[in-house]
Amino acid sequence: MNTDLEMTVNGFKTILKAEPYENLRDLLRKSGYTSVKKGCDVGGCGACTVLANDKPVYSCCVLAAWADGKTIVTLEGLAKDGKLDPIQRTFMEKGAAQCGFCTPGFIMVSKYVVEHKPNATEAEVRKALGGNLCRCTGYVKIVEAVMAAKEQGLK
Amino acid sequence: MSQVTIEKIAETVVGKRLPKIDARAKVTGEAEYGLDIHLPGQLVGKILRSPFQHAKILKVNTAKARALPGVRAVLTGEDIPVRYTFNFAEFEDGRKVPPEKGGESALRGLMPPPRADKHPLARGKVRFVGDEIAAVAAVDEDTAIRALSLIEVEYETLPAVTEIDEAVKPKAPLVHDEIEDNLAAHLHGTWGDFDRALKESDHVFEDTFSTQHQHQACMETHGCVCKWDSEGNLTVWSGVQTPHTIRLELAKVLDMPESKIRLISKWVGGAFGSKNELEPFMIICSQLSKVARAPVSLILSREEEFMATGCRHPYRVTIKTGLKKSGEIMAREVKILVDKGAYMCQGAAVAFFAICYPSASLYRPKAVKFDAKLVYTNKQPPSAYRGFGNPQASFAIESQMDMIAERLGLDPVKLRLLNANRPGDTTAHGWRMPQSTALTECIEKATEAIGWYEKKQHPVPNRGLGLACLIHSTGERGAYGNIEGSSCTLKVNDDGSVTIFAGSQDLGTGAWTILAQICADALGAKFEEIRVVAGDTDLPAFDLGAYASRSTFTGGNAVCIAAEKMKEDIFSLASELLNLPAEDLGISNSVVFSKSDPDIKVSLREVAKYAYYGAGKPKNLITVGIYDTPSTLIDTKTGMWKEPGPSIAYTFACHAVEVEVNPETGKVKIINLVAAHDVGRVINPTTAEGQIEGAALHGLGLALWEDVRIEKGVTLVKDFRDYFILRTPDMPPVKVIFVEKKDPNGPFGAKGIAEAALVPVAPAVANAIADAVKARVTSLPMTPEKVLKAIK
Ligand code: FES
Numbered sequence: 016m017n018t019d020l021e022m023t024v025n026g027f028k029t030i031l032k033a034e035p036y037e038n039l040r041d042l043l044r045k046s047g048y049t050s051v052k053k054g055c056d057v058g059g060c061g062a063c064t065v066l067a068n069d070k071p072v073y074s075c076c077v078l079a080a081w082a083d084g085k086t087i088v089t090l091e092g093l094a095k096d097g098k099l100d101p102i103q104r105t106f107m108e109k110g111a112a113q114c115g116f117c118t119p120g121f122i123m124v125s126k127y128v129v130e131h132k133p134n135a136t137e138a139e140v141r142k143a144l145g146g147n148l149c150r151c152t153g154y155v156k157i158v159e160a161v162m163a164a165k166e167q168g169l170k
Numbered sequence: 171m172s173q174v175t176i177e178k179i180a181e182t183v184v185g186k187r188l189p190k191i192d193a194r195a196k197v198t199g200e201a202e203y204g205l206d207i208h209l210p211g212q213l214v215g216k217i218l219r220s221p222f223q224h225a226k227i228l229k230v231n232t233a234k235a236r237a238l239p240g241v242r243a244v245l246t247g248e249d250i251p252v253r254y255t256f257n258f259a260e261f262e263d264g265r266k267v268p269p270e271k272g273g274e275s276a277l278r279g280l281m282p283p284p285r286a287d288k289h290p291l292a293r294g295k296v297r298f299v300g301d302e303i304a305a306v307a308a309v310d311e312d313t314a315i316r317a318l319s320l321i322e323v324e325y326e327t328l329p330a331v332t333e334i335d336e337a338v339k340p341k342a343p344l345v346h347d348e349i350e351d352n353l354a355a356h357l358h359g360t361w362g363d364f365d366r367a368l369k370e371s372d373h374v375f376e377d378t379f380s381t382q383h384q385h386q387a388c389m390e391t392h393g394c395v396c397k398w399d400s401e402g403n404l405t406v407w408s409g410v411q412t413p414h415t416i417r418l419e420l421a422k423v424l425d426m427p428e429s430k431i432r433l434i435s436k437w438v439g440g441a442f443g444s445k446n447e448l449e450p451f452m453i454i455c456s457q458l459s460k461v462a463r464a465p466v467s468l469i470l471s472r473e474e475e476f477m478a479t480g481c482r483h484p485y486r487v488t489i490k491t492g493l494k495k496s497g498e499i500m501a502r503e504v505k506i507l508v509d510k511g512a513y514m515c516q517g518a519a520v521a522f523f524a525i526c527y528p529s530a531s532l533y534r535p536k537a538v539k540f541d542a543k544l545v546y547t548n549k550q551p552p553s554a555y556r557g558f559g560n561p562q563a564s565f566a567i568e569s570q571m572d573m574i575a576e577r578l579g580l581d582p583v584k585l586r587l588l589n590a591n592r593p594g595d596t597t598a599h600g601w602r603m604p605q606s607t608a609l610t611e612c613i614e615k616a617t618e619a620i621g622w623y624e625k626k627q628h629p630v631p632n633r634g635l636g637l638a639c640l641i642h643s644t645g646e647r648g649a650y651g652n653i654e655g656s657s658c659t660l661k662v663n664d665d666g667s668v669t670i671f672a673g674s675q676d677l678g679t680g681a682w683t684i685l686a687q688i689c690a691d692a693l694g695a696k697f698e699e700i701r702v703v704a705g706d707t708d709l710p711a712f713d714l715g716a717y718a719s720r721s722t723f724t725g726g727n728a729v730c731i732a733a734e735k736m737k738e739d740i741f742s743l744a745s746e747l748l749n750l751p752a753e754d755l756g757i758s759n760s761v762v763f764s765k766s767d768p769d770i771k772v773s774l775r776e777v778a779k780y781a782y783y784g785a786g787k788p789k790n791l792i793t794v795g796i797y798d799t800p801s802t803l804i805d806t807k808t809g810m811w812k813e814p815g816p817s818i819a820y821t822f823a824c825h826a827v828e829v830e831v832n833p834e835t836g837k838v839k840i841i842n843l844v845a846a847h848d849v850g851r852v853i854n855p856t857t858a859e860g861q862i863e864g865a866a867l868h869g870l871g872l873a874l875w876e877d878v879r880i881e882k883g884v885t886l887v888k889d890f891r892d893y894f895i896l897r898t899p900d901m902p903p904v905k906v907i908f909v910e911k912k913d914p915n916g917p918f919g920a921k922g923i924a925e926a927a928l929v930p931v932a933p934a935v936a937n938a939i940a941d942a943v944k945a946r947v948t949s950l951p952m953t954p955e956k957v958l959k960a961i962k
């Protein structure tokens with residue numbers, strides 16, 4: 016019953032085999048992209064957030080087949096040649112990751128915000144992060160990290 | 171019980187905002203949590219749970235499930251015939267006290283002996299919706315789920331008791347047939363001359379408060395991977411708080427030596443108290459793996475997490491306080507009714523903590539009387555949650571403080587200042603408050619930062635201010651046996667870098683980074699060249715685990731001790747290399763130098779090379795640091811502690827909150843939250859702030875929204891759509907204030923912080939609501955409905 020899906024994952028053209036009912040998160044996880052976390056099953060936590068054609072999506076809420084032909088980026092794909100993406104660096108520097116379980120999802124949304132809304136105010140950044148849950152940080156340092164990465168990007 | 175004097179050591183790394191040493195793995199996705207472990211041949215485990223609150227199990231037929239292709243193991247209660255419970259304080263003076271002697275408890279006399287009341291898979295009957303009945307392991311998740319649906323269970327439903335008021339009635343159905351009145355445990359006693367203290371009081375007030383089921387809701391659900399080898403060794407991968415003591419309990423249940431179990435717990439996706447005891451899933455998974463002769467992964471779903479893992483115990487707390495005319499507190503009586511759910515877990519210990527901490531030791535009551543009843547109900551069993559009973563009791567005590575202030579026409583700030591704990595105080599139960607006690611300063615700083623007196627002079631309609639104080643532990647002697655310690659092995663590698671093999675656990679708090687920072691200054695080594703290897707029971711290190719806000723204190727002191735010894739070894743080798751007396755040597759930034767002529771120096775790398783390859787004699791740079799706090803156990807004859815009590819570095823805080831209440835809707839908006847904490851020396855401001863900011867999120871949830879609604883024993887919350895956790899746009903600003911009064915026993919003067927900041931939030935919010943709309947809400951969460959009702 017497996018279907019071949021052709022997509023670009025983290026810059027590489029790939030063929031992934033998926034069950035027709037399988038969601039994108041489970042497909043990515045079983046294909047080794049374990050940064051894509053499972054925090055729930057219903058789009059409630061954002062831990063599974065990936066970029067699909069440059070937009071953040073809850074990968075648990077779309078079928079794997081939906082991603083056929085799309086470009087997917089997971090957290091594994093952000094660092095280039097061993098160099099961390101600025102948003103990864105500011106997450107480190109600001110202490111935005113405590114247990115780290117929500118971190119992949121948060122970084123993926125933040126990456127989108129930094130790239131596509133460079134002039135966003137803090138309130139807008141907070142709104143953009145509203146789909147992701149973190150139980151450890153109280154979001155303070157996550158917001159700081161995004162603001163810092165945005166500033167670096169603007170320079 | 172050795173102690174290192176760190177006074178003279180320069181702080182170059184301690185106190186710095188350094189990124190966590192494991193941050194890179196977390197921002198790259200390399201961190202491997204339990205659900206990311208994938209071993210060759212790994213199977214998927216699943217648990218079948220009871221759909222009934224209370225029912226007899228007549229028959230379990232697993233034949234069809236077993237026949238399903240791809241199913242490798244099916245287990246029922248008959249296959250795992252052990253009974254167990256979380257075994258709080260199983261030792262006394264290091265010796266195991268057998269259950270038949272009723273010992274088993276370092277708190278004997280006040281704590282009931284733990285009674286094993288849980289089977290990993292139910293036998294005879296089920297006691298709550300979600301009780302584990304059977305389990306399967308299969309080649310994939312789909313097959314496992316199908317197999318569960320093929321297990322046929324015949325039940326005979328029994329009348330259920332789901333509310334404590336029903337459960338305590340005579341003739342109520344019994345949750346455990348052998349436990350009369352559903353009374354799971356009864357803790358009662360007195361410290362000091364209570365009657366006299368009450369008689370000497372000019373005013374006596376009694377008020378009742380209640381709290382809800384709050385869920386830890388860790389982003390990573392509970393789970394583990396288990397694998398056996400052919401010699402009968404079991405390896406368990408699971409993100410937990412307490413690898414050694416969970417292993418101890420698992421070994422007991424499986425009747426095998428502890429050392430044949432290796433628990434690997436490097437990454438923990440949030441814990442907050444929920445991952446510090448042995449839970450059914452781990453026992454079940456180990457047995458599935460054994461039967462299937464393959465590794466098995468058993469990860470709970472979010473729904474299972476909400477319905478079957480221990481949340482915060484709902485309390486009904488009645489506080490009676492006697493005071494002098496001046497406002498001086500004389501006597502306090504606390505009566506607690508605990509909804510224990512179907513099983514004991516850590517219930518008695520949590521209640522005991524609620525009694526010993528805020529009830530007996532916040533402020534200075536001369537005498538304290540307590541009575542806590544834990545009542546079984548046919549509901550999911552709560553257990554440990556950040557704060558460990560303190561939030562429930564503090565909500566009552568600190569709400570009542572404001573009610574008393576109002577009744578007596580006193581200023582709530584002054585009333586607290588008058589009664590604030592002071593350094594060197596001894597409590598009614600014999601605890602000595604440390605020299606680092608700074609509650610007074612915390613109250614002053616918090617009220618100043620929120621603009622208390624200016625705002626009081628210019629009140630804004632529907633806005634209000636509230637404050638609440640806290641006492642909490644830094645470590646807690648008596649949780650396991652008679653130690654409150656930690657150990658580590660320190661190794662200077664042959665390249666001069668340093669590895670700390672630590673017993674301490676890091677739940678994302680930054681504890682391992684703290685150890686590295688402490689090591690950098692205590693040893694004089696470069697921070698960037700220190701690694702921490704931890705989270706594995708096979709390491710040469712031991713620790714009771716990450717609970718009771720103890721890791722910085724106990725783990726940090728162990729590192730200081732190991733570092734002192736290491737310096738001796740380094741200096742003795744360097745003195746050979748430099749031809750100088752060891753006393754003349756110092757070390758900083760991984761360079762050993764002559765104190766009399768700092769130009770004469772040798773790098774730690776060269777010393778290490780010499781040690782391992784050149785000294786002409788084997789000299790390994792490996793030292794061990796073992797630390798135990800000079801805390802004390804309860805004296806079982808008197809029911810009191812010898813000073814200083816179970817912790818030696820009690821911590822204090824004061825939170826001040828400003829709210830705005832909509833009198834039409836009852837909705838509460840948090841304008842501002844100030845948290846002042848006397849954390850001793852702050853080792854890393856970023857991680858310390860992170861603890862307070864994160865705890866504020868839990869505290870606000872406890873205050874206003876979070877509730878695992880359970881109706882007639884059925885958990886209504888299934889996922890995050892039903893359980894409201896604050897999200898980024900709604901999180902109010904949190905102002906953190908550190909009152910850095912060094913603790914004489916702490917590593918570089920540090921104390922614990924992780925749990926404390928959750929506790930004062932709810933009462934501070936309640937007091938602010940009362941200030942805003944002159945309406946007192948005494949039950950958590952303070953939903954708009956309750957606020958409206960109080961206004962009317
Ligand atoms: S796992 Fe996708 S939103 Fe929670």
Ligand code: FES
Nearest residue numbers: 113114149150151
């Ligand atoms: S860092 Fe733990 S959930 Fe966000």
